[in-house]
Amino acid sequence: MKKPYTSFVTGLLVGVALFSGTTAYAAGIMAERSTNRIFVDGKEVQVEAYTIHNNNFMQLRDVGKAVGFNVYWDSSNGCVQVESGKPYTGTAPQQTAAAPTDGSRYVPKVGDVIRCDDGTDYTITDVSRWDKNAFSSAPLGELPIATCDWSKLPQPEMPQAEARHFTSGGQDYLFQRNLYETRRMLYTLYNAIGDNPETWQNGQPVKFPSGNDKVKINLTIPADVTPQSFWPWRSEQITELFNSCPPGTYSLEAWDVYKNGVFQYTEYSIYVS
Structure with a gap:
């Protein structure tokens, strides 16, 4: 018997029913163990099959093994997935995840595999601290x-999504840029500018006599400076700092920090110059 798989599945009416013994009876249907020989590309294969109303039924995973395509149970969507172009494993593939590039919220899940900037994959194993330590x-x-x-x-300009992977002291770390929380920092700073009479009056931002903006904003922090960092999120860390010295250039970043696959916290950093 030759491929493609469609002919094989259609011709044998592959089912997913399970039976034991040579004859089984369920829901008014009589099934007997099939004695038909099954060949794949001219080579006989041993596949357990049952005959029901002159049709051969067998487990889909057995067909996948014999013919060479992957079959697995997708618990997330509650269905069976068939991957015709991949070899049989019987297990769901790891899903590569990444923080959204449009700045929308990303909530990590156990089993997410993050593709890092260095080309490696980082698997998230524990997110129990997500709702606690992070926030x-x-x-x-x-x-x-x-x-x-x-x-x-x-x-x-919103920075590019990043996932920085490195080891230190025998520990495996991931720093993943959190664009959504970066936006939280930016919007908090915007409102702080609008609430301060030194930077906002009569519905307009206050400028220097030269016409230049009193406040400049960057959403990345230079590597050669030491910012102020804090976690969990506290808006007053930004508003109080701003009100203490309104004019200046404010650089903001937010990163999700993982250690050995375990989510640690979301780190917020701000630098004023």
């Missing part, structure tokens, strides 16, 4: 809403 006593709510006209403020 204090509970998950964070939605992003801040505007209390001033944000369109009149600097519009820094």
Whole structure:
């Protein structure tokens, strides 16, 4: 018998019923162990099959093994998945995940495999701290809403998604840039600008006499400086710092930190110059 798989499956009416013994009876259907010989590419294979109403039924995974395609149970979607172009394993493939590049929220899950910038894969094994250590006593709510006209403020370019993988002291670390939480920092700073009379008056940002902006914003931090870092999230870390010295250049970043596959915390960093 030759491939393709479609002919094989259609011709034998492959089923997924399980029986024991040479004859089985269930739901009014009589099944007998099939005595038909089965060949794949001219070579006989041993596959357990049963005859029901003159049709041969066998487990789909047995067909996958014999013919050479993957079959597995997809628990996330509650269905059987067939991958015709991949060899049989019987198990669901690892899913490569990455933080969204559009700045939307990413919630890590056990089993996520993060493709790192160095070409390696990093598997997440524990996210029990996600709702606790990362966000204090509970998950964070939605992003801040505007209390001033944000369109009149600097519009820094969102950085690229990154996943930095490195080892130190025998420990395996992943730092994954969190663009969603970076936006939380940015919007909090926007509102702090709008709430401070030194930087916002009469519905407009206050500028220097030269016409230059009093506040500049970057969403990356230079590698050669030491920023202030904090976790879990506390908006006052940004607002109080801003109100202490409003004019300046503010650099913001947020990173999810993993150690040996275990989520540790979301680290927020800010640098003012």
